[in-house]
Amino acid sequence: MPPDGRRIDPYTVGVASLAWFELIGFLLGLLFGSFLNVCIVRVPQGESVVSPGSRCVGCGHAVRWFDNVPVVSWFILRGRCRDCGMGIPWRYPAVEAATGLWFAFAGWRMWEVWHPPAGVLHSFLPFWTLQTVGLAGLGFLLIGLLVIDWKTQRLPDALTLPGIAGGLFMVCLQAIFLDPGEDQITFVSKHLRLSSPGSFAARGNVFLTGPEALIFGRLAAVCGAALLLLLIRWGYKALRGRDGLGLGDVKMLAMVAAFLGFWPAMLTLFLGTMLASAYGVAEMVRGRAGALTRLPLGSFLGLGGLVTAVFGGGIIAWYRGLL
C-alpha cells in the first residue's frame, strides 16, 4: 500500500504490465523465430539444427553476430549477404516477425491468466500458465511446418512426432495442477456424471479421476484425429486412385489434437481444407493449376491451426449454440 494510504488501482497496474508481457513475448518470439529459420532450412535435409552456426547458403561464410539480429539485420543488409551479395529470401524476416507476433499474443494470454477479473480464483494459475506455454510452442511448430510444406511439399517427422509428444507432455504437466475432484468422471446411480470444473464434491463411484480423464481424453483425441484422417486418406485413394492426403498431414493434425483437443483439431481440418480449396480454385481460374496439381495441404492446416488456437474456443462455442 502506498504511504498515503490510498489503494493502487489493480486495473491500472495490470494494463501497464500488459505491455511488458507482450514486449517480452515479442522479443522471445524473435529469438525463437530466428532459430525456426535454421530448422526450416536444415530439418528437411536431416541436418543438425545446433551446429554449425548460421552460414550463408551461397558462400558458406559464418553469419556475424551483428548481422544475425532478427528482422533488423535483413533490412540493414537490404536482403543480401555481406560477403557474396547473394539474396536472402524475405521469408527469413517474415518467419521471425510472425513468431514474434505469435509469442506477443501468447504474452497477452499469459497476462490475462495472471490478472483474472475480480472474484475469479487463482487456483488455475499453473494450469493455464502451462496452457499458454503450450500455445506458444504450438505456434512455433505450425509456422515452421507451414513454411516447410510450402517450400518442400513435405512435413518432416522430426517436427510432427516430437510435436505430438510435446503436446501430450504439456497435458500431463497440466494434470498435476488440477484441483482434487476437478474434471473427474463419476457414476451416480447408473448415470455417468462429469463433475464441473471447481467442484470438489465427488458423489458416487469415481470412474476416472480428473488427471486420468484429462490425459486419457487427450490421448483419445490424438488417436481419433489420426484415425479419422487415415480413413479420409484411404477413402480418397479408393475413389480417386491417388493420394490426396499425406501421412505428414495426418501426423500434423494429430499434433494439433495433442495441444488443443479433438474438436479444435476438427476445426483446423475444416479451415485448412476450405483455405486449400479456395486457393486451388483461384489458381485454376488463373490457369496456374489443374485438377491434378498437388496443394501443400500442410501449409493450409498450419494456417487453420493458428486461427483455431486464437479463435477456436469462440467458434466452437458459437457452433454448439446453433445446434
Ligand SMILES: [Zn+2]
Ligand atoms: Zn554469402
